[in-house]
Amino acid sequence: MKGFIMFRKAHLLFTLLCAGSTTAITIIMSLLYLQVAEKSLYDSRFRSFQNDVSTITASLEQSTYVSMQWLAKIEAQNGYVIFIVDNGVPFLHNTLRSKIDYDSQLLFDESLATHNSMLQIEAPDTRSNSYSGIWHAEYEFTSPSTSDSYYGSLIHIEHNAALSQIMILCPQTTMHTSILHQRTLFLLIDLAAVTALFIFSWIFTGRLLKPLQENQENQMQFMAAASHELRTPLSVILASHECCLSASDEERAGFSHTIRKEGRRMNNLINDMLTLARSGTSRFLIERRSVEPDTLCLNAYEAFEPLCRQKNIALSLSLPEVPLARCNCDPDRISQVLSILLHNAVSYTPENGKIELKLSYHKDRRAGFEITVTDTGIGISAEDKRHIFDRFYRAEKSRSTKGHFGLGLAIAHEIVTAHHGKITVQDNPKGGSVFVVRLPE
Ligand code: ADP
Helix, strand or coil: CHHHHHHHHHHHHHHHHHHHHHHHHHHHHHHHHHHHHHHHHHHHHHHHHHHHHHHHHHHHHHCCCCCHHHHHHHHHHHCCEEEEEECCEEECCCCCCCCCCHHHHHHHHHHHHHHHHHHHHCCHHHCCEECCCEEEEEEEEECCCCCCEEEEEEEEEEECCEEEEEEEEEECHHHHHHHHHHHHHHHHHHHHHHHHHHHHHHHHHHHHHHHHHHHHHHHHHHHHHHHHHHHHHHHHHHHHHHHHHHCCHHHHHHHHHHHHHHHHHHHHHHHHHHHHHHHCCCCCCCCCEEECHHHHHHHHHHHHHHHHHHCCCEEEEECCCCCCCCEEECHHHHHHHHHHHHHHHHHCCCCCCEEEEEEEECCCHHHCEEEEEEECCCCCCHHHHHHCCCCCCCCHHHCCCCCCCCCHHHHHHHHHHHCCCEEEEEECCCCCEEEEEEECC
């Protein structure tokens, strides 16, 4: 339970770390993009306003009078506000606007004030455009009364000592609306991206942590099983030792036999644990030698033959008739693999069963040797087959079997893999299991 809470916390933490950092990057990128996009929008709008003003100025230079209809058309087309000023007083320039109302007058005054203050600061030759008789200057201003922003331009026309002015104002409201739309759209996209990132990170880190969690659970289960397995022989040893103190010579021999037997069991378990612990580090070394594979099989057969006879199990050995090439492997380790497989076969095969140890060349000779251990035992379920080579795994049915710690096949797997070989399991069509070890020559 503690482990589960710890992994939950780690899962949450990794998700926050993973999604948090990518979210921060996404938001920073979005803000930078928005800043650049908005600046270029302002710039291009101002440039297009300047172009319009230049076009209007050029037309004014060529004609002797100002057409009201033409100005009204420009005003309607571009959403501009245009004032014609005569001797400092604005008057209507088209038929649509019948009188200068209060708001328009205020807007005109505010714009003119900004223009004049700007001209006071700037030297006359820095006016944006100057021709003989006609010049204009562009500026930007925000109306103090309405807080609306505008680009403005005042065109001065000197003609026969009389001065007329045309003021063109370009409201920035439409641009602000499209910027607001753009920002809302980005906010929504960012929200969707952040949600997707959190979901993805949760699933991704969950998958990442799952093997670690399973491994830790397996280790904890193993520790519990190992300590249980060690405690049993240890209690027997201590109890036998107690009894030895007051026992007769004859009884003492029996007790010391028990102590030796239980001690050996403990020794086996500890050796298995050490072998696996070493296989996780560089200390798991294979000492290869050129050996005869049939000799290894023969030795294994001879070692298990008495045990099989005791259990009434028929053990047979099958060797190829052709002479075999020598195998470059660690004979002690390969013998250990054969011993694990045969020991399991004997353990999980009932009386009157059969076990066959067979050595042959692989179908493709270059792929090396194949050693199979076939039994007619209880067989292995499909689910167990997926896990039996995992460390600490024991099928439920074998948990009570003394001397089995769920490490044998994991050790066999490590040894065969270290030889660049392969170990697999399949069902025996006659019932039971077939373990196949492939070893390169
Ligand atoms: P154990 O020490 O428990 O036998 P192993 O790693 O050698 O551990 O085997 C893992 C599990 O695989 C065993 O607990 C057993 O359930 C199953 N198993 C291994 N060999 C056989 C077999 N020949 N027949 C049936 N089940 C087997």
